[in-house]
Amino acid sequence: MPATDLIETDICVIGAGSGGLSVAAAAAAFGVPTVLIERDKMGGDCLNVGCVPSKALIAAARTAHEMRHGASRFGIANVEPDVDFRAVMAHVKGVIASIAPHDGIPRYTAMGVNVIEGAGRFVDNKTVEVDGKRIRARRFVIATGSRPAVPPIPGLDGVPYLTNEILFDLTERPDHLLVLGGGPIGIEMAQAFHRLGSKVTVFEAQKAMGRADREMSQLALESLRAEGIDIREGAMVSSVSGEAGAITVTTGKGDEAQSVTGTHLLVATGRKLNTDSLDLEAGNVAFDRRTGIDVDGGLRSKTNKRVYAVGDVSGGPAFTHTAGYQAGLIMRPLLFRLPAKMNADIQPAVTYCDPPLAQIGMTEEDARQKHGKIDIRRFPLAENDRARAERKTEGHVKLVIAGGKIVGVHIFGDAADEMIGFWCLAIQKGMKPSDVTGYVPPYPTRGEIGKRAATDYYSAMARDPRIRKLIAFLRRFG
Numbered sequence: 183m184p185a186t187d188l189i190e191t192d193i194c195v196i197g198a199g200s201g202g203l204s205v206a207a208a209a210a211a212f213g214v215p216t217v218l219i220e221r222d223k224m225g226g227d228c229l230n231v232g233c234v235p236s237k238a239l240i241a242a243a244r245t246a247h248e249m250r251h252g253a254s255r256f257g258i259a260n261v262e263p264d265v266d267f268r269a270v271m272a273h274v275k276g277v278i279a280s281i282a283p284h285d286g287i288p289r290y291t292a293m294g295v296n297v298i299e300g301a302g303r304f305v306d307n308k309t310v311e312v313d314g315k316r317i318r319a320r321r322f323v324i325a326t327g328s329r330p331a332v333p334p335i336p337g338l339d340g341v342p343y344l345t346n347e348i349l350f351d352l353t354e355r356p357d358h359l360l361v362l363g364g365g366p367i368g369i370e371m372a373q374a375f376h377r378l379g380s381k382v383t384v385f386e387a388q389k390a391m392g393r394a395d396r397e398m399s400q401l402a403l404e405s406l407r408a409e410g411i412d413i414r415e416g417a418m419v420s421s422v423s424g425e426a427g428a429i430t431v432t433t434g435k436g437d438e439a440q441s442v443t444g445t446h447l448l449v450a451t452g453r454k455l456n457t458d459s460l461d462l463e464a465g466n467v468a469f470d471r472r473t474g475i476d477v478d479g480g481l482r483s484k485t486n487k488r489v490y491a492v493g494d495v496s497g498g499p500a501f502t503h504t505a506g507y508q509a510g511l512i513m514r515p516l517l518f519r520l521p522a523k524m525n526a527d528i529q530p531a532v533t534y535c536d537p538p539l540a541q542i543g544m545t546e547e548d549a550r551q552k553h554g555k556i557d558i559r560r561f562p563l564a565e566n567d568r569a570r571a572e573r574k575t576e577g578h579v580k581l582v583i584a585g586g587k588i589v590g591v592h593i594f595g596d597a598a599d600e601m602i603g604f605w606c607l608a609i610q611k612g613m614k615p616s617d618v619t620g621y622v623p624p625y626p627t628r629g630e631i632g633k634r635a636a637t638d639y640y641s642a643m644a645r646d647p648r649i650r651k652l653i654a655f656l657r658r659f660g
């Protein structure tokens with residue numbers, strides 16, 4: 183191999199998505215020689231086929247919904263929106279395009295990162311090959327993400343189906359969208375397409391929004407069903423048949439079998455981690471196809487100490503904010519040779535249905551299992567002045583308290599996605615309800631709701647005879 187084809191560097195990052203971009207940017211900011219390899223589009227799933235297009239579509243859908251149902255609350259006539267689906271999708275592409283330069287090769291090159299286009303694969307434990315070049319690095323960071331997992335359902339291979347990788351390329355609105363999977367992708371897209379005028383049927387094999395607190399997911403699902411979305415739980419799909427424009431999903435078998443025919447099918451049944459193209463065996467990097475790269479608590483490969491993994495492929499929670507957090511975390515060992523420890527308990531999860539469902543920390547079920555005796559405090563949005571003024575009073579905040587500490591917070595309601603941020607800090611800092619009762623949120627905001635819920639935790643004190651006696655005693659002194 184000619185010498186020019188061997189690049190020696192400090193850090194080599196494979197995958198320029200949420201995790202890889204953050205690692206490369208941080209390393210470059212400290213002046214550390216860094217190579218970044220990307221085989222497809224810079225920005226990865228989140229920018230191109232994930233968070234960004236889905237949230238842009240949800241925003242358009244929410245506007246249509248507000249026009250159809252939201253205005254009359256304020257004495258303004260509702261109107262049936264004239265949805266130009268092609269224009270809606272152009273808006274989605276426009277949002278991606280507006281963010282793309284931020285993640286693009288010119289910006290990263292200007293930062294000092296050596297970006298190489300192509301698929302990287304290990305050739306030995308300290309070398310990765312891409313596009314005929316060999317990169318020898320002191321440290322490697324695998325940030326190759328995940329892709330849609332398609333279940334082996336009889337007949338599925340024979341029909342045209344959508345996944346998140348092509349969904350946002352649609353230019354015609356599906357008349358009837360069938361959705362396999364009631365996780366965050368399935369639920370968010372079901373509501374968005376329904377609001378844009380498609381009929382939608384969701385088939386969930388187990389429990390929809392299954393990772394959320396039961397009480398809160400129940401509220402969210404009731405709300406989605408009330409809007410007119412057909413969400414079928416415990417719906418084991420036994421076969422799929424048909425052709426473009428007429429696809430039939432059948433659940434159950436024999437006398438129990440039920441079929442629904444729609445025009446389009448979206449498969450949103452979970453993810454497969456991108457480990458296969460990396461030749462990890464050659465790099466002596468142990469992995470499992472289902473759980474990802476075998477890493478220790480500091481995200482370092484257990485078998486090749488030069489290698490770290492961040493993002494979906496590390497097997498932790500599959501979120502952009504988690505990938506970013508992990509990227510920040512491994513800067514400690516990468517740059518300063520300091521230890522790092524991943525904290526999975528401080529990763530929030532939001533399903534961006536409308537209203538959204540947000541959570542941080544333990545569900546009620548998990549907390550009961552772990553702590554036995556727990557306290558639950560709820561405060562409804564209906565008692566918050568801002569929510570009343572805006573006539574968006576659906577939902578509540580739920581605090582899970584164990585051993586005097588807040589261990590979980592769940593919010594279903596308008597702006598839950600924004601409200602949860604405060605509670606992420608509370609959980610990270612191991613706060614008690616009393617830490618929250620003392621701070622002053624502005625009035626009138628939904629942020630006050632959390633303080634009210636925490637204050638409620640101490641409401642029993644007002645009825646405590648010993649405290650009443652103390653107050654009566656102190657009154658004697660003037």
Ligand SMILES: Cc1cc2nc3c(=O)[nH]c(=O)nc-3n(C[C@H](O)[C@H](O)[C@H](O)COP(=O)(O)OP(=O)(O)OC[C@H]3O[C@@H](n4cnc5c(N)ncnc54)[C@H](O)[C@@H]3O)c2cc1C
Nearest residue numbers: 197199200201221226227232233302327493494500501502
């Ligand atoms: C529809 C959808 C909506 C989502 N919405 C949200 C949301 O609202 N909020 C949220 O937090 N998360 C959301 N997610 C999840 C989020 O997109 C992922 O968790 C996040 O992108 C993971 O980042 P990553 O760096 O691990 O992978 P990615 O961002 O996918 O990046 C991996 C990159 O590695 C590249 N790659 C793979 N193999 C190789 C190779 N051998 N050589 C070179 N390059 C390679 C890929 O091309 C890709 O660009 C959503 C996901 C989907 C699918």
Ligand SMILES: NC(=O)c1ccc[n+]([C@@H]2O[C@H](COP(=O)([O-])OP(=O)(O)OC[C@H]3O[C@@H](n4cnc5c(N)ncnc54)[C@H](O)[C@@H]3O)[C@@H](O)[C@H]2O)c1
Nearest residue numbers: 333363364365366367368385386387450451452500532533
């Ligand atoms: N708002 C967000 O943060 C957001 C949004 C979308 C995606 N994501 C990330 O992307 C990941 C993937 O999302 P997802 O919704 O595809 O996966 P998921 O694993 O979260 O949910 C998939 C659902 O499909 C069901 N399922 C599996 N096989 C099935 C079958 N044969 N028939 C019917 N149902 C079946 C599962 O029971 C599960 O409820 C998520 O785990 C999440 O981390 C995050």
